[in-house]
Amino acid sequence: xxxxxxxxxxxxxxxxxxxxxxxxxxxxxKTPLGIEKHASIVYTITVFYQVxxxxxxxxxxxxxxxxxxxxxxxxxxxxxxxxxxxTVVHNVNDHEAKCSCKMFEMVGPLKYVVNRWTKDASxxxxxxxxxxxxxxxxxxxxxxxxLNKVWSDIHCCMDMAGSNMEQLTAFSQVINEQKQLxx
Numbered sequence: 001x002x003x004x005x006x007x008x009x010x011x012x013x014x015x016x017x018x019x020x021x022x023x024x025x026x027x028x029x030k031t032p033l034g035i036e037k038h039a040s041i042v043y044t045i046t047v048f049y050q051v052x053x054x055x056x057x058x059x060x061x062x063x064x065x066x067x068x069x070x071x072x073x074x075x076x077x078x079x080x081x082x083x084x085x086x087t088v089v090h091n092v093n094d095h096e097a098k099c100s101c102k103m104f105e106m107v108g109p110l111k112y113v114v115n116r117w118t119k120d121a122s123x124x125x126x127x128x129x130x131x132x133x134x135x136x137x138x139x140x141x142x143x144x145x146x147l148n149k150v151w152s153d154i155h156c157c158m159d160m161a162g163s164n165m166e167q168l169t170a171f172s173q174v175i176n177e178q179k180q181l182x183x
Contacts, residue, residue: 030056042118054103 027048029036039051057080065077065085076088080101088099154175161167 027052031059033059044118 027040027045029040030052033055036052036055039055040048043051061081063079065079066075067077068075072091072093074090074092076090078086078088080086084101086099086101088097090097157171158168161171
C-alpha cells in the first residue's frame with residue numbers, strides 16, 4: 001500500500017507541476033483566428049499544439065468545394081489538400097455542426113471540446129478524499145472543484161512571479177487584502 005501512495009503522490013506532484021508550467025505559458029499564435037486563441041486557453045499545451053496544426057492546415061490547405069442549403073441545414077463539401085473530401089453539416093437553428101472527419105470533438109467550439117483534453121480535466125478527480133468520492137461521470141462536488149481551481153491559480157501566480165520580488169510583493173498584498181476582507 002505504501003508504494004501505491006508514493007506513486008500516487010508522485011503522479012499528483014508531476015501533474016501539479018505540469019499544470020503550473022502550462023498556466024504560465026502563452027504559446028505563439030499562428031493565425032488571427034479566435035478559435036486558435038480559444039484553444040490556447042482551453043487545452044493543455046500539448047493538445048493545443050496538435051489543435052494549432054489542424055487550424056493552420058484548415059486555413060492553408062483546405063478548400064470549400066460547395067455549399068448547399070437544405071431545410072435549415074448547410075452542407076459544406078471540403079477538400080483537404082488534394083485527396084481527402086469531407087462534409088460538414090451545420091444546423092443553423094440548433095447551432096450544431098458535424099463533420100465526417102470527426103474533428104469538432106477536438107477543435108470546435110466549447111460544446112464540442114472533449115473534457116479529457118482540457119486544462120480543467122484534472123480538476124474532475126476520480127478518487128476519495130475526506131470521505132467524499134469524486135467521480136468524473138457522477139455528481140460533482142462543486143466546492144472541492146472550486147478549491148482545487150483556486151489553489152491551482154495561486155500556484156500559477158506564484159510560479160509566474162518567480163523570484164521577482166516586486167511581483168511577489170504585489171501578489172502578497174492582493175492576497176492579504178482578500179484575507180482582510182474575509183476576516
